[in-house]
Amino acid sequence: MRISLGKTRGKIVGAVVMVAAALLIGAVLMLLSGNNPLEAYRALVFGAFSSRQRVSELFVKLVPVMIMGLGVSVAYRAQLWNIGAGGQFLLGAIAATAVGLYVKLPPALLAPLTILAAAAAGGGWALLAGLLKVKFHANEVITTLMLNYIANYFLKFLVYGPMMDPAGQLPQSALLPEGIRLRQIFPGLRANYGLIIMVVALILTALLWRSAVGCRINLIGQGERVATYGGVNVRRVVLLTMFISGGAAGVAGWIETFGLQYRLMENMAGSYGDIATVVALLGALNPYGIAAASVFFAILLVGGAGMQRMTNVPYSIVDVIQGLIIIFVIAGVVGREGRPGKRPGKQSSKLSSKQPSKLSSKEPGRRERDA
Amino acid sequence: MLENIFTANFLISLLASTVRLATPIMTPALGQIYTQRAGILNLGVEGTMIMGAVTGFAAASFTGSLWLGLLGGMLTGMFWSLIMAWLAITMRANQVIAGLGMNILGAGLAAYIYRVIFGVRSLPPRITPFQGLSLPGLSDIPVLGPILFQHNALVYLSFLLVPLTWFILERTTLGLKIKAVGEHPRAADAKGVNVLGIRYAAVLIGGLYAGAAGAFMTIAYLNSFTEAVISGRGYIAVAVVIFARFLPARAMWGALLFGFASALQMRLQALGVDIANQLLLMLPYIMTIIALIIASNKAEFPGAYTIPYSRMER
Structure with a gap:
């Protein structure tokens, strides 16, 4: 399948327009609060690029954002709305740290084992929501979000209780042994070799969409009936999709603990879970689009902190811009291809509304009759 | 330990908290019954509630009137759900992503508004919230009085919404139209029902309830x-609606169940029970998942659930 250049260019222009519109409304909000938006945005760019440390921070943020964005995009292509990347990130971090601290093995064996543990735990946490959907038709948006809260409290429980650093009174785990940590690229700067894992994740995702499995995942996104007619075992692929999606977040959690903090701490996931959704949608679920959107968001995150230090504009404007971008993306997608008048069935985007896949063997064809 | 739990005082305070904590889940759930019966899944309740919470608090602290705070929360809730309605009904966007977007935007905007209005202070600004009413006669009944009749006005108003919601949905033409556009919009359209208009109304009523519940949190529960x-709580309310199979009375019982889980966690913590409080705090979220497991297979979703309507498509 060849994508025409004109269409790709149109999508890129569309994404840029949406980002510009979100930044513009952000500027209006700053004006309303009595701040100078030009100054604020200048502080934002300055805050992101003005020193070696800050550029290194860009990569520190870019790695988890891109890996998690790629991860949720796999689920979103199948119309599985996994919004629990934050919780899956935490489970990955917890499992990897537990293995790293308590399993006694030579570093050469232990290090790969911690990555596997992170991927399995993150994937398993998402798989749980997948199982609940397949078995009980429980809405995955709500279950993945609830699992986020549960993961957060579980992490709190661990760092205040059984995994608390015996050497101190702070809510954090003991430090991981140095032999299994992920190294910094330049000594003294926090950017680390998680960057390579990120590039691998990008390549793997791009390859996934050229593989048979990727094709099946896409088919599920077309609706359960389409997938069944296409000979796809819907349940199995749904579970696999959720596992891949969560596994990516788990690996991001591994990078955060083994490459950055070297221990478990409270609220490690921050707002990465939400941002993963935003970059996946802004990147139109395309791996390269997600990569570009992630770069933009890394700048926004690092620069936003600088902006808050240098001006009176609160950091929460960054969250506002995120939300605006989602709203514009969905309004824009529909504006381009799903407006009333277009026949259904020609929708090429996963983001436009279509009949929900119910993943149910009960009452097939019911929706057909009603629709 | 056990003898501390099975005392009259503990049980009374537990059940009284249950009623109070059920309110901010029941109110948005009742509102979502209108919305979901009309075929729209508004996952943006969470964002609607936090917008209602911040404007309710700001309005109450500037005007000094708690009732104006409530009104502010309700109007903001309606405005916020109007955007959701535009996305879901007019733009026919995917309702799940639209709801998510409204939540992320709401959380960011609420925090922004709060920071801009109140700035950074060492002591957070506080208001005097709605106080418990003592109802002559009723409040003095032993056991039942403290559990049911010493709450603030908003708790009572919320419970009055249960029969009101039932009445509107089951006994008025508006209710009939809401259900019709949710079950079979094409047939409703053929009958001359304004499908889009009714769906807008149903989403706006849902926003009104959710905004009120958001304001409840800042002006009647906390200060x-x-x-x-x-x-x-917004997501839990959506789960309660599914759990309740779109019926107001069942939504009330569902919300009370969640109120009980939250209250149990708080009361046990206050007693200093030997369970880590982080594990107790998980309770309402675990219950939400269990509720979905029990209910989702059985729930009869409206025929046109989450499907946008257009005359030009068949």
Whole structure:
């Protein structure tokens, strides 16, 4: 399948327009609060690029954002709305740290084992929501979000209780042994070799969409009936999709603990879970689009902190811009291809509304009759 | 330990908290019954509630009137759900993503508004919230009085919404139209029902309820605003609606169940029970998942659930 250049260019222009519109409304909000938006945005760019440390921070943020964005995009292509990347990130971090601290093995064996543990735990946490959907038709948006809260409290429980650093009174785990940590690229700067894992994740995702499995995942996104007619075992692929999606977040959690903090701490996931959704949608679920959107968001995150230090504009404007971008993306997608008048069935985007896949063997064809 | 739990005082305070904590889940759930019966899944309740919470708090602290705070929360809730309605009904966007977007935007905007209005202070601004009413006669009944009749006005108003919601949905033409556009919009359209208009109305009523519940959190439950003031209650309300199979009375019982889980956690913590409080705090979220497991297979979703309507498509 060849994508025409004109269409790709149109999508890129569309994404840029949406980002510009979100930044513009952000500027209006700053004006309303009595701040100078030009100054604020200048502080934002300055805050992101003005020193070696800050550029290194860009990569520190870019790695988890891109890996998690790629991860949720796999689920979103199948119309599985996994919004629990934050919780899956935490489970990955917890499992990897537990293995790293308590399993006694030579570093050469232990290090790969911690990555596997992170991927399995993150994937398993998402798989749980997948199982609940397949078995009980429980809405995955709500279950993945609830699992986020549960993961957060579980992490709190661990760092205040059984995994608390015996050497101190702070809510954090003991430090991981140095032999299994992920190294910094330049000594003294926090950017680390998680960057390579990120590039691998990008390549793997791009390859996934050229593989048979990727094709099946896409088919599920077309609706359960389409997938069944296409000979796809819907349940199995749904579970696999959720596992891949969560596994990516788990690996991001591994990078955060083994490459950055070297221990478990409270609220490690921050707002990465939400941002993963935003970059996946802004990147139109395309791996390269997600990569570009992630770069933009890394700048926004690092620069936003600088902006808050240098001006009176609160950091929460960054969250506002995120939300605006989602709203514009969905309004824009529909504006381009799903407006009333277009026949259904020609929708090429996963983001436009279509009949929900119910993943149910009960009452097939019911929706057909009603629709 | 056990003898501390099975005392009359503990049980009374537990059940009284249950009623109070059920309110901010029941109210948005009742509102979502209108919305979901009309075929729209508004996952943006969480964002609607936090917007209601911040404007309710700001309005109450500037006007000094708690009732104006409530009104502010309700109007904001309606405005916020109007955007959701535009996305879901007019733009026919995917309702799940639209709801998510409204939540992320709401959380960010609420925090922004709060920071801009109140700035950074060492002591967070506080208000005097709605106080418990003592109802002559009723409040003095032993056991039942403290459990049911010493709450603030908003708790009673919320419980009055249960029969009101039932009445509107089951005994008025508006209710009939809401159900018709949710079950079979094409047939409703052929009958001359304004499908889009009714769906807008149903989403706006849902926003009104959710905004009121958001304001409840800051002006009748707590006395200040924090970014974690809603912490998942909007999503829990959506789960309660599915659990309740779209019926108001069942939504009330569902909300009371969640109120009980939250109250149990708080009361046990206050007693200093030997379970880590982080594990107790998980309770309402675990219950939400269990509720979905029990209910989702059985729930009869409206025929046109989450499907946008257009005359030009068949």
